[in-house]
Amino acid sequence: MQQFNVWFVIGTQHLYGAETLRQVEQNARQVVEGLNQAGLPVRLELKPLVKSPDEALSLCRDASHDQNCVGIITWLHTFSPAKMWIGGLNVLTKPLLQFHTQFNAEIPWDSMDMDFMNLNQTAHGGREFGFIGARMGLQHSVVTGHWQDKHSQQRVANWMRAALAKQASQNLKVARFGDNMREVAVTEGDKVAAQITFGYAVNGWGVGDLVEVINSVSDGDVNALVDEYESHYRFTPVAAVGGEKRQHVLDAARIELGLKRFLDDEGCKAFTTNFQTLHGMTQLPGLAVQRLMGQGYGFAGEGDWKTAALLRIFKVLAGDRPGGTSFMEDYTYHFSPGNDLVLGSHMLEVCPSIALEEKPLIDVQFLGIGDKADPARMIFSTPAGRAINASVIDMGDRFRLLVNVVDAIEQPKPLPKLPVARALWKAQPSLATASEAWILAGGAHHTVFSQALSLDDMYLYGEMHGIEVLVIDEHTRLPAFKDALRWNDAYYHMKR
Numbered sequence: 001m002q003q004f005n006v007w008f009v010i011g012t013q014h015l016y017g018a019e020t021l022r023q024v025e026q027n028a029r030q031v032v033e034g035l036n037q038a039g040l041p042v043r044l045e046l047k048p049l050v051k052s053p054d055e056a057l058s059l060c061r062d063a064s065h066d067q068n069c070v071g072i073i074t075w076l077h078t079f080s081p082a083k084m085w086i087g088g089l090n091v092l093t094k095p096l097l098q099f100h101t102q103f104n105a106e107i108p109w110d111s112m113d114m115d116f117m118n119l120n121q122t123a124h125g126g127r128e129f130g131f132i133g134a135r136m137g138l139q140h141s142v143v144t145g146h147w148q149d150k151h152s153q154q155r156v157a158n159w160m161r162a163a164l165a166k167q168a169s170q171n172l173k174v175a176r177f178g179d180n181m182r183e184v185a186v187t188e189g190d191k192v193a194a195q196i197t198f199g200y201a202v203n204g205w206g207v208g209d210l211v212e213v214i215n216s217v218s219d220g221d222v223n224a225l226v227d228e229y230e231s232h233y234r235f236t237p238v239a240a241v242g243g244e245k246r247q248h249v250l251d252a253a254r255i256e257l258g259l260k261r262f263l264d265d266e267g268c269k270a271f272t273t274n275f276q277t278l279h280g281m282t283q284l285p286g287l288a289v290q291r292l293m294g295q296g297y298g299f300a301g302e303g304d305w306k307t308a309a310l311l312r313i314f315k316v317l318a319g320d321r322p323g324g325t326s327f328m329e330d331y332t333y334h335f336s337p338g339n340d341l342v343l344g345s346h347m348l349e350v351c352p353s354i355a356l357e358e359k360p361l362i363d364v365q366f367l368g369i370g371d372k373a374d375p376a377r378m379i380f381s382t383p384a385g386r387a388i389n390a391s392v393i394d395m396g397d398r399f400r401l402l403v404n405v406v407d408a409i410e411q412p413k414p415l416p417k418l419p420v421a422r423a424l425w426k427a428q429p430s431l432a433t434a435s436e437a438w439i440l441a442g443g444a445h446h447t448v449f450s451q452a453l454s455l456d457d458m459y460l461y462g463e464m465h466g467i468e469v470l471v472i473d474e475h476t477r478l479p480a481f482k483d484a485l486r487w488n489d490a491y492y493h494m495k496r
Helices: 018-036 053-065 082-091 114-119 122-135 150-170 191-198 207-215 219-232 246-266 287-294 305-318 431-440 455-465 478-495
Strands: 005-010 043-046 069-075 096-100 141-144 173-177 201-205 270-272 298-300 325-334 341-345 361-364 376-379 385-394 399-408 423-427 446-450 468-472
Touching: 005 018, 005 053, 018 043, 018 114, 053 069, 053 082, 069 150, 082 122, 096 122, 096 150, 141 150, 150 305, 150 455, 173 246, 173 305, 191 201, 191 305, 191 399, 201 207, 207 246, 219 246, 246 287, 246 361, 246 376, 270 305, 287 298, 287 376, 298 305, 305 325, 305 385, 305 446, 305 455, 385 455, 399 431, 399 455, 423 431, 431 468, 431 478, 455 468, 468 478
Parallel strands: 005 043, 005 069, 069 096, 096 141, 173 201, 173 270, 270 298, 399 468
Antiparallel strands: 325 341, 325 446, 341 423, 361 376, 385 399, 385 446, 399 423
């Protein structure tokens, strides 16, 4: 993240004279230095004061063309007439945050005079800038609070992560090995519309192209990777050294190395597989996919490129915050009065970033799907805590981000015969309401499950891309949710 920066821009005007503008610049420098020392995920770079339409236009053009700039934060230290910003904002292509702050935290009751009032005009200068944003229909964010306040700093940090995620989305390449699972509807979508909306490009490769790279991996590289496995994981007897299925672990390591080499050579940070198109492969990639997700790659099964891209973007959005982020699927329910639960999993591919165990277990078990050799996989459970399940679906005229807040819980009992990684959660506000709302909204069966991200992150992500966001949480009531579906449909139809 250190190669990126966010430009910190002060809006003012020539009206106040040189001495006032020098004080504005001095205050801005102190604010930027303080924020940079606060542990923000992206470094702030202070830019020259913007005092005229030409300066605003030049700055916004430069930001739009600077590959290291992921966004702009504006602070209206004094009043800055907003008409002078129109030309610049019209050409700005980077995320915009208006930081509605001021240099002093409190009113200096005994010393405040008109010079102080003229210098510190954020309270109304910010409203002028806000008007032009609303008038131009800009997709931008606003944070109000003192720059030294921890909560304000955290909100700025969250916006920065969302800006980083947007940057990653615009440069993302998604590789599809094979097509979608046959006859499945929700994994389909308009890849051209997705590239226009999110920036990422989705392209397909034949499985044979991947197999050729996998087969080129040397035994020495495979053995070195398996040695790494030995230090990070536990093994069942069949998967351990000398076990009857040890070769399957070596085959999985070869797949991991070949898959990573292929993706890196093509510049892809997300990918999909399909168990129906595995010609030439020894096994359905399980352990390999889990390991690559753990390294930050996006993935989804059955050709689901929207979820694969979303996972990669959400991993960037999560950054180094505690908690993991994984491909997930609601698999089965536990109906019990007052304690309805959802068991989430997939055939094999759950990311170890959400593992409760310090050393997940590697096992090799039969898998009827795919008609290949028994695949290696990691087995683990998930820690308790607040989480989200998120899904992006193509509604034809727009993309919809659907989010359900859930509470993950630790397994109340062992699952000795279930050879896959899994998560267990309670859906908010209840399983009945959450599942009915999800189904009514057309939510996919594939999701991104994250214990690192929050609803605020989801709203920021949706706003930056201009997409619909629907939330199912403790406050959701079905009649109001159905109304929101109808209103949103009407809005987006009128917007077309």
